[in-house]
Amino acid sequence: MSHLAQAIRELGDSGPLRRMPRANLERIATVLVLGWAVGFMLWQGAGFTITLTTIFAIWAILAVSLNLVVGFTGLLSVGHIGFFGIGAYTMAILASDASYDRLRTESIPTPDWPFFAALPVCIAIAGLVALGVGVVFNRFRDDIFVLVSFGFAIIAFSFFLNLRELTRGAFGIHEIPRPAFGSWVLDGEIEFLIFALICLALVVLICWLIVTSSFGRVLTAIREDEEAIAVFGYRVTHFKLAVWVLSAMMAGLAGALLASWTSFIDPNSFILLESMLLIAIVILGGLATIWGSLLGAMAFVLLEEGMRFLPFLPPEFVGQARQVVLGVLLVLLMLFRPQGLVGRYKL
Amino acid sequence: MTDSSATVIHTIDLSKHFGAVRAVDELTVAIPKTGITSIVGPNGSGKSTFVNLLSGTLPLDGGIVIIDGVGLRVVRAHESPQHGITRTFQEVRLFEQISAWDNIMVVLTERRLVPSLFERVKPAHRETAERVLREVGMWEKRDAMAGELSYGQRKLLEIGRAMAMDAQTYLFDEPFAGLFPQMLERVKEIVIRMRDQGHTLIFISHNMDIVRELPDHLIVLDSGKLLTEGEVHDVLSREEVIEAYLGE
Amino acid sequence: MHGSSDVSLQLTDIAVHYGAVRALDGVSLGISQGEAVAVLGPNGAGKSTVLKAIMGLAPVVAGEVHWRGRRLEAETHEIVREGICFVPQGRRVFTHLSIEENLEMGCLYLGDESEKRRRLESVLDLFPILYDKRRDLASQMSGGQQQMLAIGRGLMGAPDLLLLDEPTLGLAPIVVGEVFAKVREISNRVDTTIMIVEHNIKGVLEIVDRAYVLDKGRIVHEGTPESIRETNILTDVFLGRIQPDEEGGGRTDGA
Amino acid sequence: MSRYSWNIFLTTAVALLMIPLAIACGGDDSDEPFRIGVMESATGPGETYGTVAIQAKQMAVEEINAAGGINGRMIELIVEDSKCSAQDAITAYNKLTDVDGVKIILGTSCSGAMLGAAPLAEKDGVVMFSGLATNPDIAEAGDYIFRTSLNDAQLGVDTGNLLWADGIRKLATISESTDYAEGVRRTTVEQFEKRGGEIVGEERYASDATDFRTSLTKLLNANPDALHVAAQSEFTGGTIVKQVRELGYDGPIYSEIVPIGTTALEIAGDAATGLKAVITDIDPANEKGQEVLGNFREKYGYVTLPWYLGSAYDDVYITAECLKETNDDQDADGLRDCLYEITWSGAIGDNYSFDERGEVVGLTNVVVEVLPLSERNEDNNGYQVLGPAPSG
């Protein structure tokens, strides 16, 4: 950061810093992604669109919550997928009604809770784990933080895979129920989509409230200069911890949604690479804007599903091709627009 | 020595080491509550370290700081405002990627974690921010990103940010460095105005014109130790100060 | 070795833009062999940028730099070999190297070991403080010594032209005097052409032959120290009385 | 902020407008060919099976089409990659059913993927018919779920018996952390312990591991009579066999189908000689099976996992047979009923059928042994059949 200060001091000699080109890129990007989404819907029809929108809703919750940490607080966390997984596994373990006793594979206790009873627990457990992890991670910064957050993602994955008494390891957990209000079960795709969108809206609302509150302003100040803001009477560690926990809780919610939607989870959904893709979409969309994360998540989902329809691309390479595109986009953005498409903050 | 009832900050055997280097070495000084105190000394004499210790930016290695009669062995940065202390930094440390307005606003709002989550900008905050920004002459630039301001403007904004804290004691680390005369005059004015309002001002400076003109009290440090202190013109004419610092 | 022209360095209509900001706007200036010239002006006038433009460190969008009658368009690291050395602002030394190594960095490109040693000796001769501590790490030295070291490192390149950027910034008065004395000594004894950017106008006018005054990226005055002391040009510039348009932070009310 | 609000408003508005529009546009097509979905793991840990399965199915379809199709209609396969992961399987499933309007899906090759998509298929009334998924849980997955592959449970029982019969009393196991390999290990261990054997060491590894020496060192230090290897990918299976020999182990090694695959044997080299495995295999006497293998080799230039190849191939023919009856690729219920009743003789065996859980009955496991390096060739795939798996 003092590099930046240095650069600014040097430039300060010759007048105010050059302004970043705030061209219409933001609007163009927005229209492009939205147009793409609409075109896709028209082309593909309802069923698939609903699936995609549900995936979008889940990834958007993740992206928005991660942006709180990365964009607003300046902690480049690659470990967010861990909280996502914790949420998903908590939901799976608590709510699954599969009775594994009759099967010959690894069996775990399944309390068979209803969705809405398990949901708060998912969120709480993700938050609790985040609290513990956060206390340790609070001292790390910049690239060391990146490294230890890599570590968290790997440790979390290892637990999902190897803590077989709890997670059934590689077998995964199935028969995870859909949300139900009394006897009305949201087992239709549209109903679940609406539920997921409501969750997304709630998360966006909460994030919006957070970032426009005094708390949010302090976060941005922490991002810019931790030591300086401490001098003005803020306990930086508490604020960092708080936003870390809040963000993890939202990721836990996303995980619970995923578990309930797919009705089956296994550790493969929570590998490190997914986390790297997640941070890529947050940066791609734009740091320190909620809208950017929504846009990024939308582009991400469309990218994969859109690429399935490219005639020259063998279907088995769609996932990889998307990764290539994301990687290249990331490089180009860092080169020309380090704040992301509609971002308000450069790393 | 100033009489102790009028002392705002009193340090006893204050020490700080960086490895083998004793940046501040058993320093005992008293800073009077009224007026302006300036700290001078050769490069590396521990001036900035001293200020960093008082504001809790660096942890103490030894000694006690007595602020307003309260003795502290540990000064925590986030508690320094409770002791009535606020500061600026030698290398201007603004929150670069947020606006000048938010730079001021951030020090006005709620300190406690949970209430801050529910607090929105209040009219009182707005008024203070506007007043401060006008006082330092940065009102027109309130929407600019702090990182995009010129060097002088950044200095002013940082001083404004400290002023917004409305503390008893202000520690200014080289507030006049690198400013051209016009800006310098403005900072001087601000400092005098603040003194007249009854605040304690402590600043570090190398600018001898200003050191001769502004402060009421002068502390001279040399290699982490107190070389001498007292009334400005008296101190500046002392042999040891000329030898170690002024060299004229 | 020397060019035919009396003017050894000539800047013609140099313009430097940082994005939308015009740091320099058509600056022309020249230095003759053996001269010591100061560049003065308020913050943001573009003083440092002049030096950076010469060293190829600033984005020059228009204009030419001529050095000994030939256009200078080499890259920064090659300019040193042309005989121009630059001492940047802020006592920037290699903190993890010893003093001797720091000085050696000034002519690392030189293949000739004996020449290196000769230069090292002459520089250490000029700065006796450095000689005593020559095996110590640069990070362990005081600010004044670091500034001396930076200047010494510049001299290791045996420059015909030495560019000094704010050599006294942030230094104690006693050291400021020493630095100026050394600069004067270099200028006289070693017969090096010197271009110095300074904010300490009083001090620098004592040691230079000529000075340029810059404001908002343009040269507003050029002359001997006497002429500058006599006219009110500096006061005018510093108080913003010249071209009161554009500039944002420099309002003159209340001054 | 106002721009954000505007943006958000815009998205919401567009999204709300478009959903009904999109629903209106989603049409169906009842064109000429029968459309059958295929989900296999073309990439990921199950890549080898997936590729073979896709190729075998394509070969079968080409044969059927070349012979005039079904009731004059061609078959068209729509292939999606389920990547051996439940989530990708769900996405692929949704794409197949929603976009392509498919009601019959052949696949998948990984049990995890199968278990992910099966509940959806069950709910939507889409037939999922796998030739490769072996997880016991699939038996319970539903009415529309069928498979021609044998349940791991049976494999485990057979392996456990084999171990006991060979005089093994202390066993060390190493398995890949995937549902298939874990399932094999678990059922094997269960049966082995039931017979009175003792497990002296257990190690697991993640699918992307390449260095097993640490785990193997620990296992060997426990002095087992034999080592049991359960792998998901041929690569890890082969590498484990190689590395355990490098560590100086010369006792017997037991495993299942994966470590005796072509790639695995190529990696392990001579280290694999004498390795015993319980597998389902194409009977050398089964002419249909040998013919399929021959055609496959001719077409693609290699053969691996012959039984799974045949299984995938048979699936297409069984489906085709049922489509002859129903004559409608949208009639999943008809297909389901047909599958429950059918008895088939194909590449992987004669007169096999499906029980009420959709499990295949009428097929058995055999024990094979890997030949020395010099005796391995394309025809014997590197191993010889010792006989049917011992029972009890």
Next chain:
Amino acid sequence: MSVWSGRLDLSQFAERPRDLLALVLALAVAGYIAWAISQSPQQALQFTFNGLSVGAIYALLAIGFTLVYSTVWFFDLYYGAAAAIGAYGIFYLRSGEALGGLYQVNDPAVNVVFALVTAGVAWWAIREFYGRRLRERFGPGSALGVETLIAGGLGAYMGVVLAWPNDLNVLFAPAIGLAAAVLFTWMLRRTVARLVPRPTQSGVPVAAAIIGAALGVVCGVALAHAGGSRLYLSWVVSCLLAGMVGLAFYRGLYVQIIRRTNSRLIMLVASLGVLLALTALTIIVFESAPRPLPDVFGSTPWQVGGATIKGFNVFAIGVSIAAFIGLLLLLKKTAFGKSVRAIGDDEEVARVVGINTTLVIAIVFFIGAVFAALAGVLNGHDTAIQPRMGLIMLLKGWIASVVGGIGNLYGAIVGGFALGLIEQFGIWNLAGEWKDVVSFVVLILFLSFWPNGLLPRR
């Protein structure tokens, strides 16, 4: 680097209790290892061998990492991809020999890409080293032509080499012969110049050139006939390619980013993008399943005190130690080394005092990438390769360099071997699947107690 030293300063104040705790922790670890040895010395010995074998690879990665980090102060995640490129380069060139030719991969697109990279890097290198001289001699126009011609030739050569990997020894013979000829000529002339007084040297250059050329031809012919050398020539090609790609990324990408911003995190994210894209491309070209590399020398295990170790592992340990010593000498003894250290302190000033920083950093990137590729190759031969191996290797190398002490070469090698051993002994009575967890827990513990690692940079 004021940021860095500033940060170090702040974290240096280890309070007493923390030191004590660290001591207790260290004793506990020592006790644990002693207990492990007493439990089963044979297993402990085997674990030590295993640990040193993997540690050698971590150390090699960490050394390269540290070199780059202490010069440009950001962790270049391309290193993961470099390791994979190194390993897959061998597979690419030797797939005809591995797996009995089961997965022949020779993709014209890949060859063209690498030919272009080679040409680009060669063009840049020629311009950087000889550009001035060429321009002065031939004028700018023809200099450009000459440069393009040479670079294009080299690129085409690389393309040919990649397209016919089975004749690598024959294809490489002229290049090696030429290099040998130049080397021998130079050595002869030097020797003669040392031994014989100056005036009688008139015929020496010609004679030396003739003898040198003859020796070069011999070398070339010998190589062309040595079919077994193909594998080891593949190592050279593969490491060279990875190095050149690294250099190309520095020159083509990182330099541009540095020019625009100067944030370590931006560089980190950009290199993350590079890693993501290259990993995915590797999967697209080679598929995601793991593959083995052909057997090398030393594949048969040796019995040492009841434990076994492969000769190849000993070789790998030797390589990493040699790399360390070589790098150390380079940094301490040469002007290049001083430039590297100076750039680490302050890049702009280094430029100002006449160091061609772009060139020096480019070489540093090249060296680092070659080390990473070499680590990938060694690891691949030892076990096997798979496209995501780079990511895991990268993280382990990163951990090793941080545990050893960021920016300290000694720390990197110590950290590498320490991490290898810790990983092995850490799972003594845990199941093997917890290995990665052990290394990260160690990392986090380490950073909590010794934020600067074992051997911090002064």
